[in-house]
Amino acid sequence: MQPPTNTPPRIGVFICHCGSNIAGHVDVAAVADYAQTLPGVVFVQRNMYTCSDGGLSQIKDAIVRHELNRVVVAACTPRTHEPLFRDACREAGLNPYLFEFVNIRDQCSWVHMHEPEAATAKAKDLVRMGVARAHLLQPLEEKEVPVEPVALIIGGGMIGMTAALNLARRGFQVKLVEREAELGGLLRHLDRLYPTQDEAQPLVEARIADVKSSPNIEVFTASTLHSLKGFVGNYEVVVQDREGRQSSFRAGAIIVATGAQPLTPTGLYNYDGKRVITQFELEGRFKQGPLAVQRVVMIQCVGARSAERPYCSRICCTTAIKNALEIRQANPTAEVYILYRDTETQGTRYEAYYTRAREAGIQFIRYNPQRPPRVTPDRVLVYDELLGATLGIPYDLVVLSTPLVAREGAHELAQMLKVPVDEYGFFLEAHVKLRPLDFATDGVYVAGTARWPAHLEETIAQAYGAAARAATILTKETVVSSGVVARVNEALCRGCGRCVEICPFGAPTLVEGASGLPVARVNAIMCKGCGACASVCPTGAMQACHFTDEQVTAMLRAALEAR
């Protein structure tokens, strides 16, 4: 059923309304009428949702009924939906690389919402460009490679350990790498957990004991990732400890669970680590024994929700409430003041927790960031928004609620894994809603506060989620490598080796060609398809499949054609 590549293109174009997301701003009927006029297009259909089961069956039916050998879908974005449509093509017997995605939602209807005519004209242009490229698409071959059923988990805190145990209990080998000398992460330094006021230590120690007794988990403490090569299913990992001893192993999937660290508020509110400390340091004092303090002032949003760090760290309000209650528990006559901007205690349990703190007599005083509190040697001065007056609160201890910030070294790790971080250094998932635990890179997943600050029950749920995502790779016997790789036309290659020089992955090498002269050859498994080699090839011998010179040039021509 695979059409030979030299048969004339028979292109089907499917245009998605995406409810009103596209159709509300683009005249979809006009785009469909226009598509009908484009050369090679033999079938055009509009769908309310092309990605629905109905839409996908219509694509498959049309491929068979109209003998389509190219499929173009104009819809949302290839980043989320290309795999789905490629699968539909594959199921109907069409090579999935004969599919072309045209982005008329994220990059058209949604960004030109007040200019329907311009948006419609642009959508027509984009469809014309997609159809032009579709003419030149070639079927590509995907390679199957075996999967190493081993997970690498970076970070041996609660989240890394939870994911490790989950995978180990499914029968996979797990390599757990922890930078510190001991497992347990941030939780090891905490006293109690909200909203139950349970002690953190027994929980962490139980998890550490489970990890250590699991025959499937190998723990590397005081160790970091030294180097990483390979691809989904087949990573070659080198881990190095502080003495420089290296261990090498292979892994099929990777979970990043490196967590976050509390900000040290140097220079803020007279922070000195003695009478003005952080919530994190307060946890350490609790662990040393009952705290002899009568008056405690906590200041929220220290170094957070500011120009430099605009995000909310999510955990600080509940942490302050927990620690305030803990102070009152030890000393029922202690006065605790929480100076806040907005109290974020969402959900059924946390709102009740907040109420409990108020009922227990914790004083909440709202401050305005324009007039922040001042910490003087004997009292904290705060302008109370509600009273309209400045209060002076004598204190024994000031506790600053500082945000979680990205771990030192997160950026270097991200570069090694070739995954992105956001502007604050937190790891950036493939899609905030649809793929919250995946990276765009196959086989690499993220869980916990490495992604952003979150409550423990949320991050533990992420740990289970990331383990399940990793298991989707590890349970497979093989993974299929992309067909988007470079290919050499040996007849044109003069063996100059520029492709070998420019490739960061060592995919092309020079070998002896049929004529006895050196020619380049590409290892398709090692090739990542970036096309750098094709860009520097002086003879056009190197082809970046799926992004060939001809395909890109055809799109340019279509884009700039006189309208």
Added chain:
Amino acid sequence: MSFEPRIVVFACNWCSYAGADLAGVSRMQYPATTRVIRVMCSGRVTPGFILEAFRLGADGVLVTGCHPGDCHYMSGNQNAVVTVNKTARLLELLGLEKNRLRLEWVSAAEGAHFAHLMIEFTEQVRALGPSPLNNNSQPETQSLSCETTHDL
């Protein structure tokens, strides 16, 4: 003179294309003057692609890629710097203003930056006026074909 420029944007699959999507997800509005061509890496863009775009009458070309150090392919964006710089010099030789061509970094998290770039580059190109090669018809005879202009 005010006119609607025709601008080609090359966007790398991993950072800038995702940033362009994020601009949409965030409903940021920008002029409909740009047409994005997705490539796997900004390092895939050749002088030939850029010159071909101008030959066909583009008023501006914007190449976007991952920030330095963030390239999904490690060093592809460094190759893009070389390509864009040398192509800009060629544009001058051809009598085109070199600031019709720009290279910018847009990460997957920078939807606002992408939208802002579309607005700002449109204004920049609009201020330059239509490209001398933009006669809204396709020249038949010039031969800046991408197959022959790789090794500049």
